Amino acid sequence: MTLPPAWASQQLGEFLTAVSSFETEASAGLRAVERVAEALDAEVAAIVSRGKLVAAVGYPAGATPVAELDAVARGVSRELAVPGVGVCPAARAPLEHPPDATLVLARSGPRSLSAEETSVLRGMARVTSMTMRTLALLSDERALREEQAALRRVAVLVARGVPQNEIFAAVAQEASRLACAELVQIHRYDKDGSSVAVAVWGSEDLEVGVRSPKGQDNIRTTVLRTGRTARRDDVVGSPIVVDGRLWGVLIAATIRPGRMPPEAEARIAGFTELVATAISNAQTRAELAASRARVVAASDETRRRIERDLHDGTQQRLVALALLLHSAADAIPAELPGLRVQLSHAEEELQGLLDEVREIARGLHPAILSKGGLVPALGALARRSSLPVQLDVRAPEPLPEPVEVAAYYAISEALTNAAKHANASAAHVALEARNGRLHVQVRDDGVGGADPARGSGIVSLCDRVEALGGTIVVSSPPGEGTSMVVELPIRPRPGIDVTS
Amino acid sequence: MPSSRWLGVGHADTSGPDAGVRATDQALVGDDAKLLVVFASESHDLSAMVRQISARSGGVPLIGCTTAGEIATSGPGDAGVVVTALGGDGFSVATTVATGLSHDLRVAGAHAADCLGSIEDRAHRVLLLLTDGLAGDQQEIVRGAYGVLGAGVPIVGGCAGDELRMTRTSQLYGDRVLTDAVVAAAIGSDAPLGIGVRHGWRKVGEPMLVTRSGGNRVYTLDDRPALDVYLERLAAPAPARASQEELARLALTHPLGLGRRDGEEHVRFVGGGDFADRSLSCIADVPQGGLVWIMEGDAASMLEATDAACSDSLASFEGRSPLGMLAFDCIARRGVLGDDGIRKEIDRVALSAAGAPVAGFYTYGEIARTHGLSGFHNQTLVVLSIG
Ligand SMILES: Nc1ncnc2c1ncn2[C@@H]1O[C@H](COP(=O)(O)OP(=O)(O)OP(=O)(O)O)[C@@H](O)[C@H]1O
Numbered sequence: 001m002t003l004p005p006a007w008a009s010q011q012l013g014e015f016l017t018a019v020s021s022f023e024t025e026a027s028a029g030l031r032a033v034e035r036v037a038e039a040l041d042a043e044v045a046a047i048v049s050r051g052k053l054v055a056a057v058g059y060p061a062g063a064t065p066v067a068e069l070d071a072v073a074r075g076v077s078r079e080l081a082v083p084g085v086g087v088c089p090a091a092r093a094p095l096e097h098p099p100d101a102t103l104v105l106a107r108s109g110p111r112s113l114s115a116e117e118t119s120v121l122r123g124m125a126r127v128t129s130m131t132m133r134t135l136a137l138l139s140d141e142r143a144l145r146e147e148q149a150a151l152r153r154v155a156v157l158v159a160r161g162v163p164q165n166e167i168f169a170a171v172a173q174e175a176s177r178l179a180c181a182e183l184v185q186i187h188r189y190d191k192d193g194s195s196v197a198v199a200v201w202g203s204e205d206l207e208v209g210v211r212s213p214k215g216q217d218n219i220r221t222t223v224l225r226t227g228r229t230a231r232r233d234d235v236v237g238s239p240i241v242v243d244g245r246l247w248g249v250l251i252a253a254t255i256r257p258g259r260m261p262p263e264a265e266a267r268i269a270g271f272t273e274l275v276a277t278a279i280s281n282a283q284t285r286a287e288l289a290a291s292r293a294r295v296v297a298a299s300d301e302t303r304r305r306i307e308r309d310l311h312d313g314t315q316q317r318l319v320a321l322a323l324l325l326h327s328a329a330d331a332i333p334a335e336l337p338g339l340r341v342q343l344s345h346a347e348e349e350l351q352g353l354l355d356e357v358r359e360i361a362r363g364l365h366p367a368i369l370s371k372g373g374l375v376p377a378l379g380a381l382a383r384r385s386s387l388p389v390q391l392d393v394r395a396p397e398p399l400p401e402p403v404e405v406a407a408y409y410a411i412s413e414a415l416t417n418a419a420k421h422a423n424a425s426a427a428h429v430a431l432e433a434r435n436g437r438l439h440v441q442v443r444d445d446g447v448g449g450a451d452p453a454r455g456s457g458i459v460s461l462c463d464r465v466e467a468l469g470g471t472i473v474v475s476s477p478p479g480e481g482t483s484m485v486v487e488l489p490i491r492p493r494p495g496i497d498v499t500s
Numbered sequence: 501m502p503s504s505r506w507l508g509v510g511h512a513d514t515s516g517p518d519a520g521v522r523a524t525d526q527a528l529v530g531d532d533a534k535l536l537v538v539f540a541s542e543s544h545d546l547s548a549m550v551r552q553i554s555a556r557s558g559g560v561p562l563i564g565c566t567t568a569g570e571i572a573t574s575g576p577g578d579a580g581v582v583v584t585a586l587g588g589d590g591f592s593v594a595t596t597v598a599t600g601l602s603h604d605l606r607v608a609g610a611h612a613a614d615c616l617g618s619i620e621d622r623a624h625r626v627l628l629l630l631t632d633g634l635a636g637d638q639q640e641i642v643r644g645a646y647g648v649l650g651a652g653v654p655i656v657g658g659c660a661g662d663e664l665r666m667t668r669t670s671q672l673y674g675d676r677v678l679t680d681a682v683v684a685a686a687i688g689s690d691a692p693l694g695i696g697v698r699h700g701w702r703k704v705g706e707p708m709l710v711t712r713s714g715g716n717r718v719y720t721l722d723d724r725p726a727l728d729v730y731l732e733r734l735a736a737p738a739p740a741r742a743s744q745e746e747l748a749r750l751a752l753t754h755p756l757g758l759g760r761r762d763g764e765e766h767v768r769f770v771g772g773g774d775f776a777d778r779s780l781s782c783i784a785d786v787p788q789g790g791l792v793w794i795m796e797g798d799a800a801s802m803l804e805a806t807d808a809a810c811s812d813s814l815a816s817f818e819g820r821s822p823l824g825m826l827a828f829d830c831i832a833r834r835g836v837l838g839d840d841g842i843r844k845e846i847d848r849v850a851l852s853a854a855g856a857p858v859a860g861f862y863t864y865g866e867i868a869r870t871h872g873l874s875g876f877h878n879q880t881l882v883v884l885s886i887g
Pocket residue numbers: 413417418420421422423444446447448449450451452453454455456457458459482
């Protein structure tokens with residue numbers, strides 16, 4: 001049997017298009033195996049990673065033979081027994097993501113995959129792994145943003161000096177969401193080894209004020225004994241340390257086994273620090289700022305990692321695939337003009353995807369900063385803006401990285417806002433170091449009326465800037481354009497440690 | 501001891517108040533009825549009809565739907581009702597319904613397939629689906645059902661009709677009349693259940709690339725407005741370029757074909773065009789990035805496909821005759837064949853059935869998944885032979 005002309009590129013084209021509608025890594029896996037099975041008329045398609053099933057179709061629900069699929073994935077077996085169909089020849093293609101994953105296929109009938117079909121299978125495997133990887137990174141990024149927003153909400157309560165019990169309650173609720181834990185408790189230890197619940201979220205059998213005895217063996221007592229974070233199955237406890245002394249514990253637990261994410265400890269730790277700040281009597285603004293600085297620094301580190309992953313992984317592979325398609329297009333015989341159009345479309349599609357990934361990576365961390373410093377980074381920012389931007393930069397001395405990053409984010413956000421909301425004809429950026437402070441001003445001649453309460457961009461800038469001991473003033477009278485002035489101390493004030 | 505199995509088809513052409521009951525009486529040719537399948541014109545008082553049928557049969561599980569014309573052994577008809585009954589200890593049957601289809605087709609498909617779990621294990625099994633074809637991409641239903649059943653159970657059926665008004669179709673379940681639903685019957689049998697799928701269209705000219713489409717709408721082909729390309733390729737006469745009606749007439753015999761691995765294209769019925777934005781609207785999803793051909797067919801090629809679908813459905817019968825045949829026949833084939841042609845077509849199906857009864861209806865889309873995962877068709881005849 002011969003395949004219709006241009007069949008392979010058609011299948012890949014359809015697949016690429018379908019892939020762009022996938023939403024989460026898990027649904028992408030399932031949708032991808034379905035599409036692979038449809039394209040190749042296969043009964044079974046599955047993704048197996050390190051002996052575990054990622055997605056499969058072709059078996060009755062709940063009856064997927066993971067070990068048999070894994071044997072094909074590892075090359076140990078070349079056929080699969082498909083219930084109701086019989087023994088089918090199997091094929092496989094490696095996936096670059098999830099780690100050590102393989103796409104496995106089984107099709108009834110006498111013919112095994114032709115060379116053309118095998119290349120389609122491999123192409124689909126590449127597209128699938130890139131998609132799943134990108135989606136995994138995006139969900140990391142989303143989680144990070146949620147985490148920061150939650151921490152910020154609690155930080156605001158702490159800064160306002162609301163009563164401690166309200167802060168404890170807020171922390172319990174936010175921690176429950178972030179750690180995917182239905183049950184959250186905060187306990188204060190007493191000298192005799194017993195403890196008192198000061199916040200309870202999700203449990204009916206414990207109330208605030210109830211005392212738990214000493215001497216039991218559980219997470220609460222383990223943290224008391226070791227002073228460290230502890231985890232047992234689906235329960236995590238993180239110590240609350242106030243002024244160098246173990247004060248209490250934040251415990252998060254899930255009732256759905258296996259649902260507590262591995263990063264739950266790290267997420268909860270951020271809260272325990274805020275709780276500690278709220279408790280500490282030496283609750284000065286400076287301390288609060290320092291703890292916010294640590295939050296910002298930690299999230300910058302995560303951003304950098306995601307950016308690196310996107311850049312070194314997904315983006316490089318997309319570029320390679322684009323090049324491949326390009327050279328394939330060159331090799332198409334003249335009598336197949338349709339195929340040429342087709343490939344150039346796939347190329348465009350891919351280019352779009354690549355731009356998107358670049359855009360995301362860029363928003364995450366200004367990689368260009370680590371390469372050439374602030375001045376060239378601002379040049380690139382101005383060039384990329386859809387508004388004409390006038391740059392007026394006077395910053396002779398080398399600036400500490402947190403200051404550079406904050407200035408960069410501030411200018412980037414202001415320019416984005418000017419392009420997005422202001423309906424302006426131009427923007428102006430001035431940057432100057434004077435008397436040990438960095439002065440940044442971004443102005444536009446647009447409609448004005450900016451309101452931080454309507455978005456998250458300006459609010460999170462405040463966080464970043466105030467964490468460094470700086471100030472930010474947005475003035476935006478309706479009809480008179482918008483100006484944002486940021487001032488940052490170039491050397492951190494003593495007592496604020498932004499690195500630890 | 502061989503198990504007993506029977507199948508009967510009853511038919512009433514009028515829409516009188518007792519039409520459903522009369523058809524049911526004819527269909528119930530044995531004891532121990534396990535399932536009733538009702539294909540009815542929407543001109544009936546459907547609620548009253550299903551209540552009466554259920555009362556008469558003593559609550560035998562019932563699924564059914566409205567049609568764009570009914571098919572019985574004696575031939576095609578309109579405004580009638582056709583009832584199929586099957587029973588005997590050689591069959592086991594379970595039925596289910598999923599509503600809110602357009603909300604989540606995949607979940608509905610999975611739910612519909614759940615009924616297979618409640619029938620006894622038999623050598624041969626099939627999932628029969630009757631769906632609201634106006635609810636969205638029907639392949640999603642097939643995917644949902646496949647996720648539950650796996651490759652071992654074929655899926656067959658059709659999308660309900662409303663006499664070409666294309667506004668609202670009904671699905672019947674027990675004594676309920678629903679819309680935006682899928683009704684399902686899992687049938688297990690000691691004897692073979694065979695499926696045939698054929699369309700009888702052939703490709704004309706060079707393939708075109710779908711450069712922009714969304715859902716059932718095709719905006720551009722080869723980067724040019726889809727309607728213009730389509731009209732040009734067909735050298736359409738002036739009236740078809742200005743009148744919706746004339747365009748629909750031309751489109752009826754010129755669907756689009758999507759290339760498949762096995763060379764048996766998936767045919768997409770062109771429902772009409774938008775003279776303002778120059779797009780084409782199709783009855784099912786035409787994926788962007790795919791290649792399509794304009795197809796053409798005539799009465800002769802349609803009838804060849806009829807014969808082939810029937811004999812494919814009997815391939816596993818080893819020469820034995822079936823107890824009966826169910827036909828899901830695309831409404832657009834009816835358009836191509838004409839009144840005379842559809843009579844010939846059903847005569848040929850009856851001939852293949854070798855005296856066994858025939859039931860079916862004219863559909864807005866056909867479902868047949870036998871190998872692989874693709875299972876939604878257009879402009880196709882699907883035949884289920886029950887042994
Ligand atoms: N330069 C500007 N000119 C006019 N309106 C502005 C300007 N900058 C901000 N705004 C208004 O103020 C609101 C808040 O801005 P902010 O940057 O905090 O959020 P955003 O831009 O809407 O979303 P994001 O979280 O993506 O930044 C905007 O929604 C917009 O209505």
